Amino acid sequence: MMEQRSRDPGMARSPQNQYPAELMRRFELYFQGPSSNKPRVIREVRADSVGKLVTVRGIVTRVSEVKPKMVVATYTCDQCGAETYQPIQSPTFMPLIMCPSQECQTNRSGGRLYLQTRGSKFIKFQEMKMQEHSDQVPVGNIPRSITVLVEGENTRIAQPGDHVSVTGIFLPILRTGFRQVVQ
The missing domain is CATH 2.20.28.10 (Rubrerythrin, domain 2)
Incomplete structure (x- = not known):
């Protein structure tokens, strides 16, 4: 003033x-993959998917608390x-x-x-850990998992044990400090 x-x-x-x-905006924008785009298995998400809109199917194994x-x-x-x-x-x-x-x-x-x-x-923020379905895991292999960062009104939608199909942009996350050593 x-x-x-x-x-x-x-x-x-x-x-x-x-x-x-960002301060003036009062809406959230979400993208949905084209209907012709089939959901991928977590095992098929590779380096060629970085920066692209990807739909992945799996089971939610862990959900963090909602944080600001x-x-x-x-x-x-x-x-x-x-x-x-x-x-x-x-x-x-x-x-x-x-x-x-x-x-x-x-x-x-x-x-x-x-x-x-x-x-x-x-904004509301939550981390969700997804694992591939048991029928998608080759015999003798360990199921692969992926971390999904959920923001806004999409938080608190999934619970551990839910079968979900998630659409988002696949990006690598640079961890710093102690988190980099742990993961």
Whole structure:
């Protein structure tokens, strides 16, 4: 509010102070594979499927609890009162510390940013572990499994033991720190 009072109405907002599209959006978009596309077995999902829309059939073996995932972080400056928005695309992010507003830059006041959780946007997030059906496993082999990341209104749909057909984009996930060593 202080920023709106101090700035000229004709002036354009800096890119970091503009409202991100993720904050303004009030809908979720889901894709469904074409009806001609047959569901794949988990064993058939390979490197050629990376980045493509894939439909996979299997049994849900494990479901994590639903957790919040930050999509847009909103900060407020303690010196000038400007709001700064940081869209987040990865599972981890580095919070902003110094105010990037024009007022703090010209005055060299070194305003510090504080995270405003009420102004930030969160979505529901859940991890689901799927395993291939027992009839799809070759004799003497161990059933293969795949981790599915579920977001938004698709959370809490499947329970362990459910037979599901999941459509999504197959992507590798880079694990860092201790998780990389464990898996």
